[in-house]
Amino acid sequence: MEDQTGTVVTFIVYLAIMLAIGVWVYRHTATLSDFVLGGRKLNSPTAALSANASDMSSWLLMGLPGAAYLSGLAAGWIGVGLAVGLYLSWLIVAARLRTYTEITTDVGTGRPADALTISAFFEHRFEDRTAVLRTASAAVIIVFYCVYVSSMLVATGVLFDQLFGIAAPTAMTIGVLAIVSYTFLGGFLAVSYTDVLQGILMWFALLVVPVTAMVSLGGAGSTIEQISDQAAGLLGAATEVSFSDGSWSSVGTLGAVAIISSLAWGFGYFGQPHILARFMGIRSAAAVPLARRISVTWSATAMAFAVAVGLVGIAYYADSPLGGDGEQETVFIALVQDLLPSWLAGILLAAILAAIMSTADSQLLVASSSLTEDIYRARIDKDAPPMRLVWIGRVTVIGVAVVAYLLALQGGTVLELVANAWAGFGASFGPVILLALYWRRFNWAGALAGLLGGALTVLIWPRIDTEGGLFDIGLYEMVPAVIVSFLLAAIVNFAGPTPSQTVRDDFAKAVDMAKPKPRAPSADRP
Template sequence: MVASTATFAMYFVAMVAIGLWVYKRTTSLSDFVLGGRQLNSWVAGLSANASDFSAWLLLGLPGAIYLSGLGEAWIAVGLAIGFAASWYLIAGRLRVYTERATDARNGGESNSLTLSSYLENRFGDHSGVLRGASAILILLFYLFYVASGLVAMGGLFEKVFDMPSAVAIIVGVSIVVLYTFLGGFLAVSYTDVIQAVMMWLALLVVPIVAIIVVMTDPSAGHEVDFGSMLGGVEGTNLGDALAPIAIISGLAWGIGYLGQPHILARFMGIRSAKAVPQAAVISVGWAVTAMALALLVGFTGVVFFDTPLEDAEQVFPSLISALMNPWVAGLLLAAILAAVMSTADSQLLVASSAITEDGYRAFVNREASPMKLVWISRAAVVGVAVAAAAIALSGNQTIMELVGYAWAGFGAGFGPVILLSLYWRKMNRGGALAGMVGGGATAVIWTELDARVMHTDLYAMVPAVVVSLIAIAVFNNLGRASQQMEDDFDRVDGEAKATV
């Protein structure tokens, strides 16, 4: 208890210190939301990883593998493909387009700070409907996404400190809010680098030590049965892991990367499109190896624990507690906390940006001073955190359920729209709005309908993306792209190709 408390305290102090360090450098909404677009390749790449993989990587994925076996590994395969695709298909073009698209309200280059403002400027939407609808989707799904992190945080504190889950959620969210409140995007990005390193090292060390113990300590009585190991503790039939529904649903998770605002924000905040290729190598390399190690953690847990764990998503913390001395265990458990916090802070920041840039500034006070917008964003961070904490405290959903719900909503609601907006010259506002609403709504409806009526186990991402693409194709025919939109596309297309 003393060792864990000391290591957790040092970690908290380091995160808040970074927030204080960049506090005085945050003087405008651009600084708070995108860090003035000054991230180098290393910071952008590792920050994208830490803000993305969260507790899902250290708790959700190992837990799913531990429980159900090889069938859940398709999710990791799909995510690896999707993550690489987001860097190579979207990052460079989005970085250029968010800066170069003509401002739909004032003319001239836009310097779009949020995904919603980018969509408004890309499609020349003077009505504000596209911006408002996208901001609402962002807020809706981020409440569930942040809540998933808080559920993980509650479980971790409950295990380590024997602290009630509700108290743990309140303590944890308070720390995240504090340094996000102080430093905004730069604080979040710099802390993400530390958190990414901690997460990867923890995933490397724990399964290696566990495998050594299993192979060299006969007195422990661990029996290695690869058939049983691959089926998880539930003994899932390996034939089920190769079923079309399992493969399609798992691989479909990768599509989600095309529409996650907290990851796309790293693409928008990188120093220039020329820095994208190096950042992509760093980020994709980290992601692929980290997910492979997370799978190994789950399989190792099946062999190591003779009695099945009550909570499968605690397999990684349980291995740490069983294998490590208290001081090392404290550092490794802090890595799990890092995973939770690194995603929650990014999501809080994007959600607060939607309230400030796409709500207050766009529809209430367009002439607000830079510092007033910063303080409104800080207040929004607190508001979103309180709402997400309420969701986390109100139910018993697992981390995988909450993440899956939000991931499908973002992936289908924004993924097809963002991808086509970067590559389709003739795409217009009607297609973008229909694709966004159709995809996001289908993700919600399918999740509930399948759970209660159909029971197909098909991940909502699949039908939701199909609906989004059909809606874009149909409604795009009802309007047309303006000459200004086509000129913007040609200019961005030329600049993006020149940086490859």
């Protein structure tokens, strides 16, 4: 344990800083808007880094390096899809969603709704007086976030077991207590401010590890040669590689299904409520362009570094390869422990904890917001005082965390759990969000059909696209689910009601407010 002293101390200091931020923000949290969206006050850098840190999760430091370790450069197709999807979501969703959620007319009062959740936005955007759409979307959020948060707790178990030999259930307990503590206290602002620190730490760690490994292997040229020695196809972006019994082999050209499945991850950005919350919480539509540049630059470079971690791991562990039954997801941890002194290793390994916490806290908060805003206030006590709502939000954070903890105890790999939850949100919310923002005549019936069709397809597809099943093509569930969602939304929309004049006016106003405003001429210009 003596060699682990630096790592242990670093982890303790890191957790103390996170809790301190929660306590500090606690004093500035007086309303549900503060707790859920931070009063819509995020500046561009905070919104960008918070979106990225809450997005990437432990998948970035464990799942993606592990995929690259098993299949080589071909794993980078996921990163390409995600980079494009992230850019497009900032470009075509962020500004319009920011303005629309604030100005859309409340179906009950006729005043601007200032919707704090995606579910509330749907109810007001579509003038749904039945509450069915809001309740259904809140249910989808809660179900998939329980799965998503459980993947973060599984990653916590792997991390603490690898570092300290702590059993997974104990490690998950430590992780959930730490995450709940500062989320419970500070809400959205605590989550956003901690995300900035966590995002910087994650990016720094992903840069240092592959560079250090390449230096130890004799430089970039030597590293590339050693990777190629294991299997020529490992450095081919279109080559399918198989890993079995500690060795790699090229098995042919990567098929269209595999490439489409990887690229399809990018569509998920249009429907992730924890990322959409950053769009809603940014201070104005004018702050979006700078946030987009920061976010996309961070994300694209971080994913490239993550793939590099997996590739250099192939060369570094050529004589004693990691297993392929989930052990590949520890390649980042193993490289840090083997390459760096204890104190520096502790800082870099805290990046994994940062990735876990920065995503889990955001997801807990969104799920809690749905329970508080879309279930309690909307259906039980519409006149609840602000601080009561804040405390209900805090209590529901604990409730969602407990359910996710129980699911995490059932096992599964980080990548598998993240993939299912990511597809669930991308296919259920993504098409509905895009159509709501860009189709003036889109109505609540089409929205409900698209939402439920996408969610159900994500749950059903993995059970029928299996060896010996109805399908056997290995297509990522995001693809068929998005198609089903768009088709159902468009078809059922024609059977639904025609949007009222108020809905059409709100749409036009949101579009106009989201347009880039021309810069004022300088005083010294003619």
